Amino acid sequence: MNNNNLQDSGVKLLCTGLKNIKCKLEILRLSWCCMTDEGCSDVTSALKSNPSHLRDLDLSWNNLGNTGVKHLCAVLKDSHCKLERLSLSYCSITEKQSLILTSALKSNPSHLRELNLSVNNLGNTGVKHLCAVLKDPHCKLERLRLRDCDMTDEGCSDVTSALKSNPSHLRELDLSRNNLGDSGVKNLSDLLMNPQFKLEKLHLYRCSITEKQSLILTSALKSNPSHLRDLDLSRNKLGNSGVKNLSDLLMNPQFKLEKLHLFDCGITDVSSLTQSLTNSKALQFLKVLDLRNIEIGDSKQRLRDELRDSNCVLSI
Template sequence: MCPQPSLESCNLTTLCCLNISKILIRSHSLIFLNLSTNNILDDGVELLCEALRHPNCHLERLSLESCGLTVAGCEDLSSALISNKGLTHLCLADNILGDGGVKLMSDVLKHPQCNLQSLVLRSCHFTSGSSEHLSSSLRSNKSLTHLDLASNQLQDDGVKLLCDVFRHPGCNLQDLELMCCVLTSACCLDLASAILNNPNLRSLDLGNNDLQDDGVKILCEALRHPNSNIQRLGLEYCGLTSLCCQDLSSTLSSNQRLIKMNLVQNTLGYEGIKKLCEALRSPECKLQVLGLCTEAFDEEAQKLLEAVRVSNPHLVIKQDCSDHNGEDGSWWKCF
């Protein structure tokens, strides 16, 4: 059997899960299973979890995105994740888990036998109320390195609670996705503190949040600090203008670790692009991938960007990514 089969969007239902469960137990080579966008429902997950709890199951990655799951499905998954030490990547995106479901998953993360390295909870309909549960679990969890909480109503208060853990150097989280979480500049001081104090944090996506220029200025102060290890920063559609571009330019000139940044869907204007290009032409700038809607700029700004392409051939300027919504949802994973 193929070690990485995808059964995404195959019109599967709960009834199929009994056979899939049997295969999971019998196959030694099946380590990745994608069942996304099928009407599996909670009853189907219950059948799958019987296999996940079996010692002969070797599955390492499981995607159940948009499978009609609720908090009931999380109950079965929570017990399976404790008994299954091999499953390290779990995607539950686009399921109505709510705060109750996230609490169950948070309880699992606290368990010493849980070996999850990547957990995707994008669009799972939970609120800032879940932040306290997640924060508590991340204090004790040592295995999780990738957490996707995008497209949930976390708000500033929720992120502030999470940053109490993120800023701790003992937190092993490396990749954090907070796109479209109803954030404003009010949470940027907390995020900046996490950037400064957590040497493990490498990747931060804050796209589709109303951070505005003031918020990005706060983040840039942290990014310019030698303690910052951020390599990838997502600021797509954050309400930015030319007023923050001097801060961004200064950051790009001084930060030797930042290699990917997304500024797509921001109104930077000619003056903003001019300031950015000053840094992009500099040999001190280590950026490799920059997201910009180049067609949105006037002719003069496009000429500046074209000159950068010529003088800095190692820099890739991308307008968008056609496959932006993969399992981890990260723009920069496309490059």
């Protein structure tokens, strides 16, 4: 029921059905339904009375409030709760509320496979508590999205360090619009080099990554290249040397990247990228190449020519 003007009154009627003992709903999506904390509280309270069937809950773009967070945590703590996917992006979750939420997840971590807390004010403190969940050997999270969570390099370092202690399950990581810093880049690079780590999707859009840091990241990918399929480094200052290092990575026959996003990365020369696409099997796999908002002059046409007969969509 995403993107409907249910408001609190409409949600209250829905809750009658959710409380029914005959209700065996597995997927409930109420993103952007114009709920206030009252409506969110009603939904999460209703789920408390019948928690065992739900597998997928999306309350994004609604204001949970303190009562909504409290009731949701009661659901998450329930041993009958086997929720696999939880999306709470744009829910105005505060740092204090995130502590309550992550404490609830700690008490019942084994079922959750996807967690989206993007665009909430978790801060470094909220993220630090989440790290206790990520470190738990019972945690088998496959997709973690923490885009724009008000983290500094300290928080990013804590997350990537926590993942190092339990690396084998994660397949998707989004830390976009947070400042990785040197320590975050180092810990992430250590993680990427771990042969147990089989990440398929890495989004680091606008993470203040410098040219020097990008070299460390791509060098780490070189040592464990076979799993990654989607890489977004847009709005970071990679520069020509960063792209050159990425181009060397594309030459590796084990690297089977399908999507590469380098929008607005301070690139002026793509000759190394064009050459690597010409002289490798990368175009057998690459489907999307985003080079928008860069000044590459005459080399633009050569790159277009190279990709003309491929299945790759070029944005330039």
